[in-house]
Amino acid sequence: MRKMMQVFGVLVVLALVLSACGGGGGGGKFRVAIVTPSARNDLAFSQSIYDAIVKVQTAKGGPDKFEFVISESMFVVDDAGAAIRDYASQGYDLVIAHGSQYGGVLQEIAPDFPKVSFAWGTTVDTFAEKGIKNVFAYEARSEQGGYVNGVMAGKLTKSNVVGVVGPIETGDAKLYVDGFIAGVKASNPNARVTVNWIGSFSDVALASEAAQTHIGAGADVMAGTAQMVVGAIGVAKDNNVLWLGTQANQTSLAPNIVVANQIYDWSGVILEMIDLINKGTLGGKAFEITLANKGLYIEYNSAYSLPADVRKLADDTAQGIISGAISVK
């Protein structure tokens, strides 16, 4: 027992020393902390913010000028709340809560640290109505790329059945799927889109079986969103069914059947936030990434030979959304 107390004591001292080194001492560096619900390399939602912050760091002159830390896999909201509070009390300039489920804890934490700027996504709510002034909001108009992907799916399907694997019918995922369905209907009114919401962001086995179900129902083109779709992409690959991805580039998982991916690039939004923070505005503004501001873009898989007319239609559709000629709801 005494030995354990000694070990514990050493650990406490160590923790204090380490936190003393970590805190303060920013020395003109801009410091950003990010909390994400899944792993930074999930090829989906968390990957998108990680890729963006790496890009921002390069744009801002590298690690000497711009420092960032990331707490990933914070699927327990209370843990995420503790991490957010920690980073705020360590004086980070910007703390990004990358998950709509973090809104509740952020609303409690942000007023305690009026000099720290927070960002919350994906949402449009900055809590300005509740008198909180130091929270930015950001969201992806993922229905736009969803629509473009849907237009391609509608043209590419021969069986006129298109399957979608989704996590939970809410937020970003619902926007994307709604946009996708509208896109399919626009390019191919005869096609039927079947959707499977599997009730989980992490159940890879069920996502895989959902894809099997779509194929059993005749689908020859599929799409899906969130990190568990890697299971569905595997099934698409085995059955030679085409796949349209979103949130990050999923081509590496199945280079033969991935047609295109809608990529999220949050770096522009983060750079704008940093500019505002440097000018003294710590929150209150809601940002969105769109095809028009290039926060969203379609990345085509060069290894897949997309028919030229479908490619042109997709490009025209994206242009139409940017110019406002096509409105996606």
Next chain:
Amino acid sequence: MIGELLTLQVLLGILTSGIRLATPYLYAGIGETFGQRSGVLNLGVEGQMLIGAFAAFYTVRQTGNLWLGLLVAILVGALMGLAMAFVSITLRAKQGISGIGFFLFGLGLSDLLFQKMLGTVQTVSGFRPIPLPVLSDIPLLGQVFFNQNLLVYGAYVLVPIASFVLNQTTFGLKIRAVGENPEAADSLGVNVSRIRYITVTLGGAFSGLAGSSLSIALLNVFQQNLTSGLGFIAVALVYFGGWRPWGVLAGALLFSMVNALQLWVQVLGLPIPSEFAVMMPYVLTIVALVVAVQRVRPPTALTKPFVREG
């Protein structure tokens, strides 16, 4: 509405999906059955599965050898089981808490190794479906039952073997005796700790195998938290199955078939909210559990560490 579900295409689809989905539950659940029949509750199944899944995936990714991957998964699973046995049998720790500890350990370690050694989600070519000669030519059902990958067949073959070992062999008799009345077994010269060590280690090996059935046979990917709660459902299925391999099979198939059914309900566009559809397997399992538990009594010594008198 019911009519749309009763087409041949849908019924065969549900059967095929259900058989695949049940596979990891069978390995993990039967392994857990051995442990619980000897009196040890291991809640660390999920963690053991994750470690097994990663070990198999990484081995196959590096060597391309599926059999080696399988072997490594079984070995690391057994090692995790041995550690659980040491903590719960030799150190007599509370089984519920130490099991959760092993779950968190497996979750964290598999994620850490994944981040450091793979860095991103990748794929392997795993076990392919093997159509069994003659049997797979049976009209309709042949393709459902006899065109699966090797680890799926293995899971179903395991059920009668496990049942035979538990009920018809001396070893099985010792396991049951140790789980029901360890004092009596001890006085008859059965080494209680040794039997429990064997069953818990065996359970770990099967959990590792369950993990590998996902990562190198059914899904062929590894991702953080790949098992996503499957291991806990496997533990529940042991209770559901009344601590018998055939019961575990019935529970695993029921749960998986209803899950497959709800996928079809959504694909067919039946007017049931998706939130309700995904609840169906869980609700049904709880109902069945309530009914089933009335009939069967758990092993008397379950969760009780054995302390030799005198």
